[in-house]
Amino acid sequence: MSGNVNETKLVNFAMANKARRKIINFLANCDRGIEEIGGINGKETLDFHLKILQEAGLIELEERNVKLSEYGKNFLKGKKENATEEIKDLSQAKPVEIAEIRQLLPCIADSSKFRVIANMTPPLGGILKILEPIFPRGNYSDIKDSLIVKRGEIITTIFGSGKVSMRMIKNEDEAREELENLRNNINEAILKGVVPAPREKIRVELMDIYKYLPQTNCGKCDEQGCYSFAIKFMAGQVTLEKCTPLKEPKYAYNEEQLQFLAVYV
Ligand code: SF4
Incomplete structure (x- = not known):
């Protein structure tokens, strides 16, 4: 991982989910078996989460074993250092x-x-x-x-x-x-x-949104197609709820990606 914009997006997406953060922290001290990881987070969505962590380059899978990649280890180390350095004290501030x-x-x-x-x-x-x-x-x-x-x-x-x-x-x-x-x-x-410590700013482009839409141009969102939907989404004129096909199980990954990106649009 060289830390380019797309790789940073994958890592931020991977780490935006509580279950995946738990897996990464669980791997901090030693490699673990898949069964062991399933024990802390449930087995149902385990493959899904492991695939996302692997795509982000944070873990490596070897048969039934999972370990942090070198990049994953450095990432975790950097996170700990930043967390202790950058948390700011607001204890003197008054509610507004x-x-x-x-x-x-x-x-x-x-x-x-x-x-x-x-x-x-x-x-x-x-x-x-x-x-x-x-x-x-x-x-x-x-x-x-x-x-x-x-x-x-x-x-x-x-x-x-x-x-x-x-x-x-x-x-x-x-x-x-x-x-x-x-x-x-x-x-x-x-x-x-x-x-929280200042987070990395993520710049979301139109194509980032379009690529995770189902791209069937079904029109259920009352738009001409997915591209039109993406344009309006970028302008804040439609919400993801309007794209009902995203609720289908086969688009679970896409929906989670879009929910993550939506925060930065
Ligand atoms: S409902 Fe979703 S899949 Fe259908 S056209 Fe709109 S954005 Fe595309």
Whole structure:
């Protein structure tokens, strides 16, 4: 594994699942038999998880034995070092409230949508930067002292001063719901007192989505075909639930991949 973008995506996908993280940790000290691994995680989905870990280059399979690859060992070692180095202390931070929606104005980019300005109290100030990793598509700017968070089409900017601006909103109800989610995510991290180490940013391309769709162009999603669906999905205009064929057992792997990638779209 050389660590290129596609390989990084495979590894991140593999490690995004709790059962697979458990398998990797179980292999940390010694090689294990397949039966032994089945004992900790259940046998039903074992082949599925092992295949994904193998594709990511994290494990090697030898007959009925499983072991960490050299890459898997280095990966696990790096994770441990980062985890101890980069967890940030939030114990002095206070839970926030998002006080009011002060304006609901037409969006410049799309006049059918709105932008809103709200106010967060107390202002997050210096801890705003620390919170970046709790948002999969969060980007902190030192210059502007702001954290930009993207979710679907919606773009939210939180400023250290407490100002919150949100763009591409459908209506006031959606604005309130988004602001409540934002507050809950921030407060959950503050109550825990720590945030995860900054994670690697994953750039999702249109073809990443298309390649995991069933590609039957069945039209059950009310789109012309899977490619059109992928375009709308990238724009945050449709959700994976609309592609009902993904629920068929034969697409379980594809669905999990897409669920994983969806967080970064
Ligand atoms: S429902 Fe799924 S498989 Fe069918 S066209 Fe839409 S995206 Fe493609």
